Amino acid sequence: QVQLVESGGGSVQAGGSLRLSCAASGYTYCMAWFRQAPGKEREGVAAMNRGRTITYYTDSVEGRFTISRDNAKNTVYLQMNSLKPEDNAMYYCAADRAGRACSNAVLAGTIRVTDFDYWGQGTQVTVSS
Numbered sequence: 001q002v003q004l005v006e007s008g009g010g011s012v013q014a015g016g017s018l019r020l021s022c023a024a025s026g027y028t029y030c031m032a033w034f035r036q037a038p039g040k041e042r043e044g045v046a047a048m049n050r051g052r053t054i055t056y057y058t059d060s061v062e063g064r065f066t067i068s069r070d071n072a073k074n075t076v077y078l079q080m081n082s083l084k085p086e087d088n089a090m091y092y093c094a095a096d097r098a099g100r101a102c103s104n105a106v107l108a109g110t111i112r113v114t115d116f117d118y119w120g121q122g123t124q125v126t127v128s129s
Helices: 101-108
Strands: 004-007 010-013 018-024 031-036 043-048 055-057 065-070 075-080 089-095 123-128
Touching (some): 018 089, 031 065, 031 075, 043 065, 055 065, 055 101
Parallel strands (some): 010 123
Antiparallel strands (some): 004 018, 031 043, 089 123
16 A cells, blocks of 8 residues: 655745655656545546656646656655646555556546546645636
């Protein structure tokens, strides 16, 4: 069982930046960031495999968000720049057990909730206009 703990959320004005961190308690393969706004489904935002050879972003954050990871620290990051009010959401970190979630995202054209086995508790991001 891998435990994930997110940090770094907060409130920022539109155009600002935040950096989220997610620390894992053990070895992880594909790690991803999801977000969920009130009344909406959970959406995959970015994913990266352990070898950093596969990176996937949903269209709405491409060019503004950057996912990275430090395997020595078992930590994944999400640098969010040029934040918009529509980025308001609870952001969740996730990891998969089988190591196929990142390649699945590329093949499917979306990061799927069902491909991930471990989830953090979430960190709130609030962007004001």
